[in-house]
Amino acid sequence: MTTKLAIIQMDIAFGNPEKNREHAESKIKEAAAQGSEVILLPELWTTGYDLSRFDEIAETLEGPTHNLLISMAQQYGITIAGSIAEKEDGRFYNTFVAYNPEGERLLQYRKAHLFRLMNEEKYLESGNKKGNFRLGDIPVGGVICYDIRFPEWMRTHMLDGSRGLFVVAEWPKPRVEHWRNLLISRAIENQCFVIACNRVGSDHNNEFGGHSIVVDPWGNVLAEGGFDEEIVYANVDFTDVEAIREQIPIFQDRRPDLYE
């Protein structure tokens, strides 16, 4: 069965959640009108990297961004996912959330690997739980940006039979070839679909690279964005994973006794 995906490769207004919510809302409407079933937004799409103001602009999971995502998921009968600045008990996290068409939260994954080049370790706490969730019956994982440089962490997400890896990012343009190559490698080595959303535009420190991408479990690029705002669409059949895992059974042939 095919799943219709839409990746919202948007620019993000620095530290301006209201403006970003308005912008995302119009893009979500546009993607839903095309029949999309799963819609992916970028990393920290409401705030950008305005980390020093997270005490003002981060939210609990009951905040206005979550209310908006829940109401849009219900109104359009879609699953919506992306990462948000989360605040809990005076601590801050970069948290990937997903809501199903009933408005139920499927995922709360706090970024595990904090990226020093963008000062995350100075302002954020890291998460310590995996980002596995289910799209209906389909097991998948969700991780955030720098996490993709840790293949062992991605593999951990795949050991339960997950068929897809959702990735959200604010990945700078000068390393966009790393982004592409890492994502294609994660798809091949885990024989899974990789569905990845990167923002575009710039903030005071970085220009971001876009190139949101959907890769199949054989490593073929099914859809890819450019450097500007756009919605990247792709249809995927998560059951395709089975034939490839039968043909080259890496999950059966692993030798964890040697390397775990």
Ligand SMILES: NC(=O)CCC(=O)C(=O)O
């Ligand atoms: N937001 C991030 O985690 C950026 C990661 C990144 O740019 C990298 O090169 O890794």
